[in-house]
Amino acid sequence: MKTAVLGPAERTDALRRMAERELDVLVVGGGVVGAGTALDAATRGLSTGLLEARDWASGTSSRSSKLIHGGLRYLEMLDFALVREALKERGLLLGRLAPHLVKPVPFLYPLQHRGWERLYAGSGVALYDAMSVSSGHGRGLPVHRHLSRSKALRVAPALRKDALVGALQYYDAQMDDARFVSALVRTAAGYGAQCANRARVTGVLREGERVVGVTVDDLESDDGNGGFRSLEIRAKQVVNATGVWTDDTQGMIAERGQFHVRASKGIHLVVPKDRIHSSTGLILRTEKSVLFVIPWGRHWIIGTTDTSWDLDKAHPAASSADIDYLLEHVNSVLAVPLTRDDVEGVYAGLRPLLAGESEATSKLSREHTVAHPVPGLVVIAGGKYTTYRVMAKDAVDAAVHGLDVRVAKCCTEEVPLAGAEGYHALWNARARIAARAGLHVARVEHLLNRHGSLTEEVLELIENRPDLGEPLAGADDYLRAEIVYACSHEGARHLEDVLTRRTRISIETFDRGTRSARECAELMAGVLGWDQKQIDREVEHYEKRVEAERESQLQPDDQTADAARLGAPDTVPL
Structure with missing residues (x-):
């Protein structure tokens, strides 16, 4: 495979090609799930298009905690299937699919109670490691270890002595989420997918009940009258992979969706490396969820919050209360507290959660769902970044079912991303x-x-x-x-x-x-x-x-x- 170039000329050419002939699969949404779906479809030999209204990963997929992880806290919720699936994907990404982008990262979990907490938390982390190894792709990371308070303070001197009685250290992985999506898009394009960002879907084409394509505005064009050039792109199957915008894009077909997606806001702070003296990341319990302190080059990322959000989806805003919440919780364990002056950057992202019976967003499902609400349209929503490849496979499987022709099975487990080879x-x-x-x-x-x-x-x-x-x-x-x-x-x-x-x-x-x-x-x-x-x-x-x-x-x-x-x-x- 030749690595594709996504320059200005290639973008123009991609839009032209998409408009010239009917595609097998057209994916709407250029986040990690949409990009992964385009790669899955293209590597099955399907003619594929990918559209994004803004920039690749400009929504949720550039504003995550930048972790590739099994979700240790989901073990406590007894969601073993999700954790097992995510750990397998973590292993694939570290070892085969994207070793240049996905890296191991250690985390220290401070223990605050003697006896029972070490047994309880240690059992959870031991199960986490065992599930990783049993997946067949987890041997690349060190196993967890138990630390006394003195040993924990040696690897994380920034901690207050009275903030822990001991600790556990375990490993997960991290990546630059936006760069990962960029690599996904380039890989999909290398296998023949036509990809265009700054191309907004404005409507759905229908023939009777069936969805047969979309109308698109090329936001980098000028129609000569102060507007954008519009075009029609036809496809046998359209996949809606728009994350927190799922309900909005579903509204274009004037059909009630089979599920709803709620947005949960998570904010993160970025501080310089020298503000927290530690050779390991930290994971802390809060009354609502967990708090991570994640190594990030010459910086630390501190996050996250988990609150319901029903305002502007394109530009979720971090409030002063959000920032104070993170600083208060991280300072509860730091010997030298952080202040607002230490904060270099702040970013806020929205998780697409499948709406359930619970009002608390932290209780909503991180599982994903695929639906075929009308002929010609597949909707994929929910899930978590780490399991994007599984979500993509399920979406394409549903689209292939709608094509009613024999198509090769998913092979992305064996397809390294652009830049991985060599x-x-x-x-x-x-x-x-x-x-x-x-x-x-x-x-x-x-x-x-x-x-x-x-x-x-x-x-x-x-x-x-x-x-x-x-x-x-x-x-x-x-x-x-x-x-x-x-x-x-x-x-x-x-x-x-x-x-x-x-x-x-x-x-x-x-x-x-x-x-x-x-x-x-x-x-x-x-x-x-x-x-x-x-x-x-x-x-x-x-x-x-x-x-x-x-x-x-x-x-x-x-x-x-x-x-x-x-x-x-x-x-x-x-």
Whole structure:
């Protein structure tokens, strides 16, 4: 398979091809489930299209806790099937499908009661490890271990001595969720899927009862009258994989859905690495759920909350109360408390939960459901990031049933994502690659863990333009070449796409990326054909976004935070 390029020309060509002939499967929604569904369909030999109204992973799939995990807390809920399934997927991703993007991460669970708690929690973690190994894909991670208080404080000196009597340490995995989706889309495109972001579905085409396609606005076009170019895309099966927007997109067919999706808001804080002295992540119990402190390069991610959200879905806002909640709970175990001044970044995401009888979102199901509400339409909703591949398989199985023809079975368990092939060999040769490229080995390691074997494409840009080997102003972790590459190869169309998803500058710097914005926009302009007016517009939009987010984080509740966040318009009005 040749790795696909998702540049401006390729996007235009994909829309043209989708409109030219009827597809077997058209997937609506460019998050992890939609991208995974497109890959599943394409690798079964089906002609496949993938549409996303905004940017790849711009919703829930770029705003998660960035963990690939079995869900240790679901063991306590006796949801053994979900945990077993997720642990198998974790093992596949670590060992075969995406070793360049998914990495092991240790977590320390402080014990606060002597005797019974060690037995109770230790039994749960032992079962977790045993289920991982029994899945056949769990041998790559160390098993858990019991620690005394003194040993726990040696690996996590940041903890208050009176906050624990001992601890357990176990392993899970983490990834950059938005980059993972980008790799999924490129992999699907490499197997023949036609993929276009910034392409909004505006309606459903029907012949009698049957759904036969959709109408789409190309949000990067101009129809000459101040509007967008519209087109029709026909497909034998349309898959609705729009997450928290499921009920909204279901409304287009004027049919009552077979289930409802509720949004649960989770917020995360990002603080510098030196604010918490620890060599391991932390997992803490709260009265509502669990709290993670997750290693993230030169930073920590602290999250999450779990509250019902029925306001704007595109830009969920973190309120001052949300931030105080996280700081209060993490400070309950830290010897040196964190303050608002320590917070570099804040982000909020929405979990798509299947609505049940319980009013508490933390009690709603993380299981997924597939429905075929009308002929020609499949709906997939619920689930968790880790099990995206299983969700995709189930969605395509349902679509294939509707095609009524013989189609190959799912093979994505054997399909590595773009950048995975050859990653380990390149990692072993990283010092030689660094010497050849004239970069520090730490730079090459950074590139390999973001791009895998596709790092060679980034280095080729630097070879042709040595100035791209310099770090980006205000965001030293990233090279200028990565900004250009995001537009030429990874489908970035706007400044926000690059600063918030292709890189994580928006949450990893105290200025939230405003110092890097103009240089970044100027680099993008060369690929996307922007003039100075467009550069200025992109920078202005981004600065207004940051200003609105900061203002929302000062508000006391969800309603006022939402109103403040909506003070900044979208780069492309929807």
